[in-house]
Amino acid sequence: MANEVVDHGRRRFLTATTAVVGGVGVVAAVVPFIKSWEPSARAKAAGAPVTVDLSKIESGQQLIVAWRSLPVFVVNRTKAQLDALPSVDSRLVDPKSDQGSADQQPKYAQNENRSIKPEWLVVVGICTHLGCVPDYVPVIKPEPFDPDWKGGFYCPCHKSRYDMSGRVFSGVPAPKNLQVPPYHFVDDKTIQIGVDPKEAG
Known part of the structure; x- marks a missing residue:
């Protein structure tokens, strides 16, 4: 009877061990399979679309996301920032954003x-x-770099300035406005960078 009890204990131990090892094996096999569904690092760097949740960006805040290995600024502008935009038009190189290529x-x-x-x-x-x-x-x-500053972007390298729409000021080294990447609204709280509205439709 004692031997039988020992055998049952051993059997339970071996069954449990086999189940654990088998479970680890299944997880080890499934994880790479699921990972294979995700875009590769190379695909992301080449321009795979990036989805941004806008609900996390409060009014006046900026979020920086990576797209094609570039930083993309996503800014939730305040009413005051928007209201100030026309006041700097006369100081800008391209206030109507009609110069440059469609990519820009x-x-x-x-x-x-x-x-x-x-x-x-x-x-x-x-x-x-x-x-x-x-x-x-x-x-x-x-x-210090602009006594009549209305908000925007300042480049510390060579003192170029852009307004809250990314439009470049006259008299600075930068020749063009900041580039607007292709993007569209998936819904009111989400944008996708890398796909313009026509391609999304």
Whole structure:
């Protein structure tokens, strides 16, 4: 009887061990399979679309996401920032965003807001001078680099300035507005960068 009890205990131990090892094996096999469904790092770098949840960006805040290995600024502009845009038109190189190629500013960004929806700015965060990443300086107040600052982006490398629509100021090294990447609204709370509205439709 004692031997029989020992055998049952051993049998339970071996069954449990086999189940655990088998479970680990299944997980080890499934994880790479599921991972294979995701875009590769190379595909992401090549321009796979990036989805952004706008509900996490409060009014006046900026979120930086990576698309094609580039920083993309997504800004939820305040009413004050939007209201101030016309006041800097006379100081800008391209206030109507009608210069440059369609890659630099697509048709849906050829307006004062340079956006599909006024409050949401989506631009590539690379200075059009020598490729530095500008700082987001959102507060409308005098700054050492501009006593009449209305909010926008300031490049610390060579002092280029852009307004809250990413439009470049005259008299700075940068020649063009910040690039607007292709993007569209999936719904009121989500955008997808990398696909323009026509392609999404």
